[in-house]
Amino acid sequence: MTLSQRESSALSPREVRALNRANRLDRNTSGLCSEFVQANLVVLPLADAFDFLRFCQYNPRACPVIDVTEPGDFEPKIAAPGADLRTDIARYQLYRDGELVAEQRDILDIFNGDMVSFLIGCSYSFEHRLAKAGVPLRHHEQRIDGAPMYITNRKCVPAGRFSGRLVVTMRPVPSSLVSEAVSVTARHPESHGAPVSVGNPQSLGITDLRKPDWGEPVQLHAGDVPVFWACGVTSQQIALESKVDFMITHSSGYMFVTDISI
Amino acid sequence: MTLSQRESSALSPREVRALNRANRLDRNTSGLCSEFVQANLVVLPLADAFDFLRFCQYNPRACPVIDVTEPGDFEPKIAAPGADLRTDIARYQLYRDGELVAEQRDILDIFNGDMVSFLIGCSYSFEHRLAKAGVPLRHHEQRIDGAPMYITNRKCVPAGRFSGRLVVTMRPVPSSLVSEAVSVTARHPESHGAPVSVGNPQSLGITDLRKPDWGEPVQLHAGDVPVFWACGVTSQQIALESKVDFMITHSSGYMFVTDISI
Structure with a gap:
C-alpha cells in the first residue's frame, strides 16, 4: 500500500526513508520534508571516487557535496545517521559504460565493498x-512535480576522467522578485546556491524552453x-x-531525504 | 637579497610567488596581499588523497579546500593559474612516518607524478x-606575526587513515566586538568561517593560554x-x-598566496 500525496506531506525524513525501505512510497520527493535538505545519490567504484570528489570540488554550484561515505559503507553518517543508501530511496538507476541499463527499487543485490556513495545537494x-x-513556484502551480532541466553549453571544470556539460533547472520568476530569489538561494550553497544565469536562455545555449531535457516544460x-x-x-x-564503466544514481526526482535542517 | 617588511607589504600575489620562487622573500606571509586568500599546503601520495579529501569534506571548518590538483600536477589551476606549488612558497616541511625530517626552500627534488597537492584555507x-x-588584532599590536595555535581536545571526524585533534588559533577580542568578529568571519567559510568557540579555553581542553603549541602567546x-x-x-x-608515510607541507606561517580575492 502506498500513501496519498496528502498523507505523505507531513512525514519526517526518517519516516520517508523507512517507507522507501519498505517500498511503500513510490513518489517524487518534491514538497516532502520541506524543512530538510534533499540530495542526489551517486555511487561509484572506489577507483573513480577521488576524481569524482575533485569534480565536485571544482564545480560546487552543480555538485555541492552533502556527504560522502567510507568505501563500502552504505550509511551516510553526516547527512542521516542510521540510514541505508541501498534501500532508502524509492527508485535507483544503474548505468554501465555510460548507458542506463536498469531501474530498480533497491540496490541490495549490486552494492559491494568497493563502492563509494556521494550525496549531492x-x-x-x-x-x-x-x-x-x-x-511563486510556477511548476507547482501548474501541477508539475519538479522544475524542468536543461543541458547547457557550459562546460564543467574537468577532473580526471570526469568532464561534461552543466545541467540547470529553470524556474520562472516575476521580474520584481528576481532579487529576492537570488538572495534567498544564495544563502543555501549546499543546495546549489544562487542562480548561474538570469533572463537569457540563449546565453546557456538553450534554444527552446518548451523542450527540457528532463521533466515537463513550465509556462x-x-x-x-x-x-x-x-x-x-x-x-x-x-x-x-x-x-563511466559503472554508476548507480537515484531516479530523477526521487531524492534521498537527509536529516539536515535547511 | 631579501625585501624589507615595508617593501613587501605592497606586493601582488604573483610577485610574492615569483620572489619565493627566486628565494628572495623568506618571511611569514601574515599581512601580505591582504585582499587575497592565503592557503596551507598539503602534498600527499595519490593513495592517501581520497581519504584526505574526505577528511576535509567532513571537517570543513578546519580544512576548507581552496583547490586540489590533478595527481602529478603542481599548478593550482583554480587558486592561482600559472603558479608552481613546488617553488612558490618560502619554506616547506617534509614529513616521513609522522615525523618532521626536513625543512627546505623548494620541493623540486622530491615532487613526483604520484603526488596530489591540497590548498587549505x-x-x-x-x-x-x-x-x-x-x-583590534592583538598579536599584530604586540608585534607577533601570527595568532597563537593550540591543540584542542576536540576530535575531528575521521576519514580512512586520517584522524586526530582539532587545532585552533586564538585572538583576544574586546567583549563588545565579539559579535562583529563572528559575523565578519562567518562570511568567509573558505578561511575557516566563524569561531568554533568563544570565551572558554577549558571547554577546548586548553589549560594555559600562555603556552601555545605553535607561535608565541598573545596578551x-x-x-x-x-x-x-x-x-x-x-x-x-x-x-x-x-x-602518514609521506607528506609535504608549507612551514607554519609561510603560506601560499592565491589569486582569489577575499
Whole structure:
C-alpha cells in the first residue's frame, strides 16, 4: 500500500526513508520534508571516487557535496545517521559504460565493498524557502512535480576522467522578485546556491524552453523571467558524457531525504 | 637579497610567488596581499588523497579546500593559474612516518607524478577584514606575526587513515566586538568561517593560554575575551597523529598566496 500525496506531506525524513525501505512510497520527493535538505545519490567504484570528489570540488554550484561515505559503507553518517543508501530511496538507476541499463527499487543485490556513495545537494531543498519569501513556484502551480532541466553549453571544470556539460533547472520568476530569489538561494550553497544565469536562455545555449531535457516544460506568466540554477543532475550528465564503466544514481526526482535542517 | 617588511607589504600575489620562487622573500606571509586568500599546503601520495579529501569534506571548518590538483600536477589551476606549488612558497616541511625530517626552500627534488597537492584555507585571509571592521588584532599590536595555535581536545571526524585533534588559533577580542568578529568571519567559510568557540579555553581542553603549541602567546587586554577559530594546521596535526608515510607541507606561517580575492 502506498500513501496519498496528502498523507505523505507531513512525514519526517526518517519516516520517508523507512517507507522507501519498505517500498511503500513510490513518489517524487518534491514538497516532502520541506524543512530538510534533499540530495542526489551517486555511487561509484572506489577507483573513480577521488576524481569524482575533485569534480565536485571544482564545480560546487552543480555538485555541492552533502556527504560522502567510507568505501563500502552504505550509511551516510553526516547527512542521516542510521540510514541505508541501498534501500532508502524509492527508485535507483544503474548505468554501465555510460548507458542506463536498469531501474530498480533497491540496490541490495549490486552494492559491494568497493563502492563509494556521494550525496549531492538538490534544489528541491530551497523551493520551500522561495515560496516562504513570496516567490511563486510556477511548476507547482501548474501541477508539475519538479522544475524542468536543461543541458547547457557550459562546460564543467574537468577532473580526471570526469568532464561534461552543466545541467540547470529553470524556474520562472516575476521580474520584481528576481532579487529576492537570488538572495534567498544564495544563502543555501549546499543546495546549489544562487542562480548561474538570469533572463537569457540563449546565453546557456538553450534554444527552446518548451523542450527540457528532463521533466515537463513550465509556462512563464507575463512579466516572468526565466531563472536558471545549477542542477545535481549534472553529475549524471557528466557520468554519461565520460562513459563511466559503472554508476548507480537515484531516479530523477526521487531524492534521498537527509536529516539536515535547511 | 631579501625585501624589507615595508617593501613587501605592497606586493601582488604573483610577485610574492615569483620572489619565493627566486628565494628572495623568506618571511611569514601574515599581512601580505591582504585582499587575497592565503592557503596551507598539503602534498600527499595519490593513495592517501581520497581519504584526505574526505577528511576535509567532513571537517570543513578546519580544512576548507581552496583547490586540489590533478595527481602529478603542481599548478593550482583554480587558486592561482600559472603558479608552481613546488617553488612558490618560502619554506616547506617534509614529513616521513609522522615525523618532521626536513625543512627546505623548494620541493623540486622530491615532487613526483604520484603526488596530489591540497590548498587549505587560512585565517590570515580574514584578519584584514577583522581590522577593517574595527576589531583590534592583538598579536599584530604586540608585534607577533601570527595568532597563537593550540591543540584542542576536540576530535575531528575521521576519514580512512586520517584522524586526530582539532587545532585552533586564538585572538583576544574586546567583549563588545565579539559579535562583529563572528559575523565578519562567518562570511568567509573558505578561511575557516566563524569561531568554533568563544570565551572558554577549558571547554577546548586548553589549560594555559600562555603556552601555545605553535607561535608565541598573545596578551589579553582588560575586557578581552579569547576567541577560537579552527586552524589549517589541523591538517598537519592529523597527519602526525595518523603517522602518514609521506607528506609535504608549507612551514607554519609561510603560506601560499592565491589569486582569489577575499
